[in-house]
Amino acid sequence: xFDGLILLGQGIAHFxxxxxxxxxxWATLLGLAIGILPGLTATMGVALLVTLTYKMAPDQxxxxxxxxxxxxxxxxxxxxILLNIPGTPANAAATLDGHPLALQGKAxxxxxxxxxxxxxxxxxGIFFLAIIAPMLAEAAxxxxxxxxxxxxxxxxxxxxxxxxxxxxxxxxxAGILGLMVAMIGMExxxxxxxxxxxxxxxxxxxxxxxxxxxxxxxxxxxxxxxRTAIARIAPVNDRVVPRLREIFQYWxxxxxxxxxxxFVGIIPGVGEDVGxxxxxxxxxxxxxNPELFGRGSQEGLIAAETGDxxxxxxxxxxxxxxxxxxxxxxxxxxxxxxxxxIRPGPMLMIENAPFLYQVVAMLLLATLANLVFGLSxxxxxxxxLSVPRERLMAVIYVLCVVGSFAxxxxxxxxxxxxxxxxxxxxxxxxxxxxxxxVLGIVLGDLLDLNLRRGLALTNGDPTPFFTRPIxxxxxIVIVLTILMSIPAVxxxxxxxxxxGRGDAPAQG
Amino acid sequence: xxxxAPQSPCETDMTTEAPTPIPADEASDPxxxxxxxxxxxxxxxxxxxxxxxxxxxxxxxxRRIHPSTIPGLVPFILGLALTLCGSLLxxxxxxxxxxxxxxxxxxxxxxxxxxxxxxxxxxxLVYTLGLVGRMPFWLASALFVFSFITLFETVLAxxxxxxxxxxxxxxxxxxxxxxxxxxVFGEIFLxxxx
Numbered sequence: 001x002f003d004g005l006i007l008l009g010q011g012i013a014h015f016x017x018x019x020x021x022x023x024x025x026w027a028t029l030l031g032l033a034i035g036i037l038p039g040l041t042a043t044m045g046v047a048l049l050v051t052l053t054y055k056m057a058p059d060q061x062x063x064x065x066x067x068x069x070x071x072x073x074x075x076x077x078x079x080x081i082l083l084n085i086p087g088t089p090a091n092a093a094a095t096l097d098g099h100p101l102a103l104q105g106k107a108x109x110x111x112x113x114x115x116x117x118x119x120x121x122x123x124x125g126i127f128f129l130a131i132i133a134p135m136l137a138e139a140a141x142x143x144x145x146x147x148x149x150x151x152x153x154x155x156x157x158x159x160x161x162x163x164x165x166x167x168x169x170x171x172x173x174a175g176i177l178g179l180m181v182a183m184i185g186m187e188x189x190x191x192x193x194x195x196x197x198x199x200x201x202x203x204x205x206x207x208x209x210x211x212x213x214x215x216x217x218x219x220x221x222x223x224x225x226x227r228t229a230i231a232r233i234a235p236v237n238d239r240v241v242p243r244l245r246e247i248f249q250y251w252x253x254x255x256x257x258x259x260x261x262x263f264v265g266i267i268p269g270v271g272e273d274v275g276x277x278x279x280x281x282x283x284x285x286x287x288x289n290p291e292l293f294g295r296g297s298q299e300g301l302i303a304a305e306t307g308d309x310x311x312x313x314x315x316x317x318x319x320x321x322x323x324x325x326x327x328x329x330x331x332x333x334x335x336x337x338x339x340x341x342i343r344p345g346p347m348l349m350i351e352n353a354p355f356l357y358q359v360v361a362m363l364l365l366a367t368l369a370n371l372v373f374g375l376s377x378x379x380x381x382x383x384x385l386s387v388p389r390e391r392l393m394a395v396i397y398v399l400c401v402v403g404s405f406a407x408x409x410x411x412x413x414x415x416x417x418x419x420x421x422x423x424x425x426x427x428x429x430x431x432x433x434x435x436x437x438v439l440g441i442v443l444g445d446l447l448d449l450n451l452r453r454g455l456a457l458t459n460g461d462p463t464p465f466f467t468r469p470i471x472x473x474x475x476i477v478i479v480l481t482i483l484m485s486i487p488a489v490x491x492x493x494x495x496x497x498x499x500g501r502g503d504a505p506a507q508g
Numbered sequence: 509x510x511x512x513a514p515q516s517p518c519e520t521d522m523t524t525e526a527p528t529p530i531p532a533d534e535a536s537d538p539x540x541x542x543x544x545x546x547x548x549x550x551x552x553x554x555x556x557x558x559x560x561x562x563x564x565x566x567x568x569x570x571r572r573i574h575p576s577t578i579p580g581l582v583p584f585i586l587g588l589a590l591t592l593c594g595s596l597l598x599x600x601x602x603x604x605x606x607x608x609x610x611x612x613x614x615x616x617x618x619x620x621x622x623x624x625x626x627x628x629x630x631x632x633l634v635y636t637l638g639l640v641g642r643m644p645f646w647l648a649s650a651l652f653v654f655s656f657i658t659l660f661e662t663v664l665a666x667x668x669x670x671x672x673x674x675x676x677x678x679x680x681x682x683x684x685x686x687x688x689x690x691x692v693f694g695e696i697f698l699x700x701x702x
Contacts, residue, residue, distance in 0.1 A: 051693070052693070054699055055697055055698045056697075180587075183583045190568055190571065190577070190579060192579040194579055226625050227621070388661075390656070390661050391681050393656070394653040394685070395653060397652070398653065399689070401640065401649075402693055405701070406700060406701070411640075414636055418636055421632075430540060430547060452581060455574070455576040456576070
């Protein structure tokens, strides 16, 4: 306990240097601008910034990326409130009450509430990160190939189930496609090259960064440029700094949303958007004034913004302890950590325990910077909102080319970016979620290696996959998740519960 | 140029990753249902192809590896899984498919939005495959940015502004971006450029 506090203190002190603070300031401002600009998402920002931070010291590079990530998720709420367009997918729930508040002449109040609730959400997530991550890392040391196989499969399945907006089938398909991409190149058990078709560049497999730059960069540019119209910015005439009472009268909502966001963040591959929507739905259900939701409810806005920011901090829990990305942006962070020689996973707490607390310190500094800039630079951010996307997107594409080329300095990676951009755009247009695809690419090797290694250990006997307690538990959850995504099964199960609840009063 | 704000977040393109809590009305879009049917067939074909290549993949018998650890094992399972999911999607789409869905899909494919997407793609392909590597990176980028801005603010704009103003802005941003990226990445952050 005290060791943790000492490490946390050291983590904060580690970044309280001129270089650290300078990186916090510019990266947070850049993240805020990325979040504010419609068409630029947090994942895209982090993926593009990996290149820029390539030559930086590892701790400063991750600090920069973390500030961009958190800044973008928070910054998107500005666009949601003023334009009724979520700046990033995470802020979609914030449009429901944020924009009506702005139309009522309370744009400043809405921005102030969004800012403070984002900070509080991050703090709740940080609290759980500091508590749960060391425990989970210790527990994960007991995991073997069997558990890691199921965990990898669980990540892809649950991500597919929860992010498939049209049907879970599309989420599963996206996940399988991601896993297939990961099968390309040399496999790690027997060093055999799969699906390379004689192309030497494919031997090393598809790198995550160019794929992400394509799927989140070029695909987003195509989606943004497809639209012709531009929304109108709501005017800001009232105060931005909220009164303490305006925030803390909803303390229950804040804590509840923070916990929901944390829970969603811990689930691999389920991003900030799910955290925001789940918190919003729970707040509406528990609210004394649910009729105000969707018409400018301050509670609704607070719930949405607390929920999505809590996900950011909590997504670091599986990311750091199990190397299972808690969100799409966290997948890029894993790739960035690998590039900088930091190996996330159960061994992190043994090999590099201070790093976990450095991440906590990074999040603390980033959220503090968000709070300060969010409450003070309102006019500047409104100016950013009015940047024409025709001028912006062209420059962003140039950055996509630089971002995909720079890490391994191969034009092949630029072509990978192009292919993923085009395919990603088509899939997005057809409502296939991107998160399971990304998770599949990240977890494919883990899944493949651990399945075959587990089978090799038992001479082909799959029994331990089903009989070891943790393996069996994860297996049951996966089966239940898949079963519940079948409409006939889920309807029947729900009706069983409803009937059960309906019977209870009759019996009493 | 003004447009009424979207009625719900579902209507914006930013929410493509939105989860189930949003009431999804996409299921009733005939163009998407037909497109789903076509992609489902593509996925079935891909799944079968991956399963076939995995089945025929070298099983490394000469190295005497255990048969349950052959390299093609996981890709084979994935191929089967994709075929299964593709088939389920095809059945779902065929059940929801309505009269006129094909025409609706064609309308989407030949819409003004599709033209804008194709122009962006065309410019991106010419820049990436044609210009980059054949001239200094800053010049290739400046040419791309200039063409992009000029096209989208004149020919492809709903309400084009003054041509002179557009050309001036396009030149300034193109040179600023080209030289700026070259300097910031190449000189300050020491990143190699294409």
